[in-house]
Amino acid sequence: MYSGLFSADSVAQALQCLKTEIPFAIWETFYVTVVSTALAVAVGLPLGVLLVAGEKGGVLPLPGWLMKALNVVINLLRSIPFLILMIMVFPLSRLLIGTTVGTTATIVPLVVAAFPFIARLVESSLREVDPNIVEAAASMGATPLQIITRVMIPESVPSLLSNVTIALTTILGYSAMSGIIGGGGLGQIAINYGYYRYKYLVMLVAVVLLIVLVQIFQTVGTRLAVKSDKRLKH
Amino acid sequence: MIEIRHLSKTFSSGEGEVNALHDINLTIADGDVYGIIGMSGAGKSTLVRCINMLEKPTSGTVVVDGRDMGALTTAELRQARRDITMIFQQFNLLMQRTCLQNVCFPMELSGVKKAAARKRATELLELVGLPDKAGAYPAQLSGGQQQRVAIARALATDPKVLLCDEATSALDPNTTAQILGLIRDINAKLGITVVVITHQMNVVKEICKHVAILDRGTVAEEGLVSAVFAAPKSEAGRRLVFPGRVDETVSDPARQGQLRVVFRDARTTGIPMVARMAREKNILASVISATTQPIDGETYGGMLLSIPHEQMAEAKAFLSSIANLTVEEVSERV
Numbered sequence: 001m002y003s004g005l006f007s008a009d010s011v012a013q014a015l016q017c018l019k020t021e022i023p024f025a026i027w028e029t030f031y032v033t034v035v036s037t038a039l040a041v042a043v044g045l046p047l048g049v050l051l052v053a054g055e056k057g058g059v060l061p062l063p064g065w066l067m068k069a070l071n072v073v074i075n076l077l078r079s080i081p082f083l084i085l086m087i088m089v090f091p092l093s094r095l096l097i098g099t100t101v102g103t104t105a106t107i108v109p110l111v112v113a114a115f116p117f118i119a120r121l122v123e124s125s126l127r128e129v130d131p132n133i134v135e136a137a138a139s140m141g142a143t144p145l146q147i148i149t150r151v152m153i154p155e156s157v158p159s160l161l162s163n164v165t166i167a168l169t170t171i172l173g174y175s176a177m178s179g180i181i182g183g184g185g186l187g188q189i190a191i192n193y194g195y196y197r198y199k200y201l202v203m204l205v206a207v208v209l210l211i212v213l214v215q216i217f218q219t220v221g222t223r224l225a226v227k228s229d230k231r232l233k234h
Numbered sequence: 235m236i237e238i239r240h241l242s243k244t245f246s247s248g249e250g251e252v253n254a255l256h257d258i259n260l261t262i263a264d265g266d267v268y269g270i271i272g273m274s275g276a277g278k279s280t281l282v283r284c285i286n287m288l289e290k291p292t293s294g295t296v297v298v299d300g301r302d303m304g305a306l307t308t309a310e311l312r313q314a315r316r317d318i319t320m321i322f323q324q325f326n327l328l329m330q331r332t333c334l335q336n337v338c339f340p341m342e343l344s345g346v347k348k349a350a351a352r353k354r355a356t357e358l359l360e361l362v363g364l365p366d367k368a369g370a371y372p373a374q375l376s377g378g379q380q381q382r383v384a385i386a387r388a389l390a391t392d393p394k395v396l397l398c399d400e401a402t403s404a405l406d407p408n409t410t411a412q413i414l415g416l417i418r419d420i421n422a423k424l425g426i427t428v429v430v431i432t433h434q435m436n437v438v439k440e441i442c443k444h445v446a447i448l449d450r451g452t453v454a455e456e457g458l459v460s461a462v463f464a465a466p467k468s469e470a471g472r473r474l475v476f477p478g479r480v481d482e483t484v485s486d487p488a489r490q491g492q493l494r495v496v497f498r499d500a501r502t503t504g505i506p507m508v509a510r511m512a513r514e515k516n517i518l519a520s521v522i523s524a525t526t527q528p529i530d531g532e533t534y535g536g537m538l539l540s541i542p543h544e545q546m547a548e549a550k551a552f553l554s555s556i557a558n559l560t561v562e563e564v565s566e567r568v
Contacts, residue, residue, distance in 0.1 A: 136326035139286055140319065140340040140391070141312035150342070155330050230371040231329045 005201050014201040021189060026209060028103045029185035033172045033213075036107050040114035040171070041164060047074070047115070048122025053148055059134065060144040077116040082174050085113050086181050106175065106183035114171050121163035125156040158229035165221025169214045176210055186210050236262040236285060236395065236427065241294035243280050254280045256451045258294070262444070264394075267421050267428045269438040269459065271474060272448035278431045281448065282397050285429065286318045287311055299394065316344060319388035323400035325380040327372040333359060333383045334368040340390045351390075358386035362416060378409035385416060395427045396420070402437055414440045435474055439463070447471050464498055464534060465560065472496065472562075475536065491546045492522065495537045497559040505556060508539070515552050517545045538564070 004010060050070060054062035080088065086109040090100045093108040129152050137151045153160070176187030186206045194203025226232065241258040244251050255277045262268045272278050283289040285296055287303050296303045298318060306314055319340070327336050337355035338348075346354075359365055362382040372380050381401060388396055398417065402410040418441045421428050430442055438445050438459060446456035449470035455462060466472045472494060495507075511517045519539040526535040541549045546563065553561040 130324075130326070132322060132324055132326045133328060135288060136320070136322060137339075137343075139288055139315060140343055140387075141315035142343050143312065146343055150339070151328065155328060157330060229330075230332075231373045 001198070002200060005204075010199065010201045013199060014205055017189070017193070017202050018205065022186075022205070022209065025184070025186045025189050025206070026213070029172065029175055029187070029210070029213065032103055032106055032110065032175045032178075032183070032185055033168060033217075036110035036114060036175065037164065037168045037171050039107065039111045040118050040167065043111065043115040044118030045122050047119035048126060049148055049152070051119060051123040052126040052152070053144065059138070059147045059152075074116040074119055077112065078120070080113075082109070082113050082177055083180070085109055086178060101182035103184035106178040106181070109178065110171055110174055113174060114167060117170065118164070118167050121167060122160065125159040125163050126152050128159050129155045158225045158231075161221060161225035161228060165218060165225065168217050168221065172210065172214055172217065186213075235264055235297075235299060236260070236429070237295075237297040238262075238281075238285070239295045239297070241281070241284060241296065242292050243277075243284060243289060244292045253451055255284070255291075258451075258453055260446055260453065260456065262427060262429060264427055265421070265425050266444055267418070267430065267442050269430045269432065269442035269445040270448055271432055271435070271438050271445060272470070273433060273474075275450075276448040277451040278433075278448055279399055282320075282399050282429060282431045285395075285397060286315050286320065316340070316391040317393050318395040318397065319391060319393040320397040320399060321381065321384045321388050321401045323403045325372070325377070325384045325404075327380055327383055327387070329372050332369050332371055333364065333375070333386075336372070336383055337386045337390055340387060344391060354390065355386070358389055359383070361389070361420075362386045376409070377405050378412060381405065381409075381413050382416065385413075385420070389420065389424070389426075393426060395429065398428065398430045398432075400431055400433070403432065403434065410434075410437070411440070417441060447474060464532070465496070472536075475534075489542060490540045491543050492564040493519075493539045493541055493546070493549060493553070493561055494564050495539060495553060495559060495561050496535070497537075497556070498534045499532055499558050502535075502556065502558040507553065507556060507559075511549060511552055515545075515548055517541065517549050517552070519549065 047070065050062065051067075052058060053060040054067050054070075056064070086106075089109045089112050092112070093100045093105045096108055097105045099105050133155060134147055134151060137147050142151070175183065175185060176190065179185065179187030179189070179191040182188065186209055190203045190206035193199040193206070238258055238260040241255055242253070243255040244253050258281060270278050270281060280289055284291045285298070285303070287296070287306075291304060298314070301314060303311070303314065328339060331339065334352065334355050337358050338351045341351035341354065356365070356368060359368055362385050364379060364382050364386070367375060367379065367383070372383065375383065396417070401417075402413050405413060414437060417428060417430075420426060428441075430437060432438060442459050444457065445459045445462050447454040447462070447468060447470050449468070454468035454470035455466065462471060463475055466475045508519055508521060511519055519541045522538040522540050524535070524537040526533055528534075539549075550561055550563070553559060
């Protein structure tokens with residue numbers, strides 16, 4: 001399928017596409033990824049906190065049945081393949097956005113897919129906090145809320161940043177997949193040109209750009225995580 | 235004043251129940267430096283955590299300055315904890331905050347205005363000898379410096395009681411001496427009651443006025459440090475003061491028994507008792523271990539002797555005739 005990849009025709013079309021469609025597609029992908037991650041963090045962070053703080057012996061123990069229900073829901077959402085989940089949340093997208101196609105509409109399935117993942121990542125970050133430091137805060141008369149907001153979260157910021165970076169790159173991948181349901185962005189260009197029209201060079205260009213985006217997100221995220229960590233001597 | 239009455243703590247785990255503390259009774263006077271010493275697993279850390287209710291006692295009461303800690307509501311307890319602060323073996327500083335922010339932390343919790351908190355924190359860092367480390371992060375400090383910051387943090391809410399949980403166990407001997415000096419100064423300057431949990435004899439000798447020896451969840455003995463060290467009444471006490479650890483291989487229990495001899499003052503330490511025992515009574519004792527140490531200006535000594543069974547009674551009688559000396563047969567191998 002890659003024969004004639006660099007024929008004059010193919011190259012001309014790719015260049016044309018780079019000039020016209022791709023810049024906007026990059027923006028769409030960037031925007032969908034960042035907004036979805038931000039919303040998924042907004043939902044997933046509190047849930048992740050509850051997963052740690054709410055367990056038996058945690059700073060804010062919750063009823064056992066509630067913790068079980070929370071865990072089941074998170075595991076359930078995480079087990080649904082994204083491709084299916086996208087279709088399953090159509091009614092929700094229609095309710096919230098008014099449509100199921102387009103860039104903004106794909107934010108809905110992305111958030112639904114990502115927040116349980118982020119809840120688990122937050123959970124693992126918060127579990128890294130030294131329980132002795134939590135005990136020290138309790139010994140100073142900190143309330144459970146103060147322990148969460150002033151000890152557990154600030155102390156795990158470096159780990160949270162690197163985990164959010166992992167989520168960001170995963171969501172970027174998902175957002176490309178949403179090209180199938182008309183999600184826009186680089187994913188849609190890759191599918192439209194590569195899968196429907198057999199213009200493989202354009203598809204490859206789109207993929208390379210996705211790789212570049214992942215590299216940028218990962219580099220920036222890692223750098224922020226390292227820079228924020230005051231445990232490292234620098 | 236801290237009054238601990240009939241305090242017991244039982245942990246129930248999957249395999250059954252563990253009696254961590256059993257019927258503890260202690261009174262710690264205001265301004266005292268009170269040591270609680272014991273081997274690992276004796277229940278020291280549990281006991282100190284029962285004072286500020288980080289561990290809820292299974293039964294018994296802890297009364298601090300007339301307040302029954304167990305009867306407080308959670309809000310009252312949080313308030314009370316500002317008067318009973320704590321330092322730890324691993325310092326437990328917030329690693330993502332500067333030293334100044336760490337010292338500000340307890341004031342932040344209680345709603346002190348930021349500017350006032352920073353001013354007080356700066357003073358406290360000066361008090362603990364780290365005025366130039368305000369902007370440094372804990373990871374940039376040595377263990378001793380981190381413990382100083384932790385002490386400054388513990389003093390931020392003007393506590394009446396400072397609980398030290400193995401506060402020097404992670405530090406080298408020099409740094410330990412400096413931190414103990416600082417704690418002593420704080421006790422003297424600010425009149426704060428200090429409770430010191432440790433497994434190190436030297437820590438108790440260095441700063442405590444009173445000591446309780448904890449052994450398998452009970453108080454084996456307690457009193458003035460000088461008195462307890464001079465004549466430890468309990469087996470656990472003697473083991474701590476004169477740690478003559480003996481291997482099975484040192485003497486043959488079938489043929490020989492062991493005597494522990496504890497003596498005090500220079501005149502007694504000057505008596506060549508093993509030589510005299512050999513010459514006058516023809517008892518051939520071998521010395522397994524011997525130590526002397528100055529406590530409160532007097533010299534104390536301890537010796538572990540191995541003596542043939544058939545001469546044991548005679549040896550005991552001979553040694554008992556010497557003044558300022560206690561002798562006992564060691565039955566249990568420790």
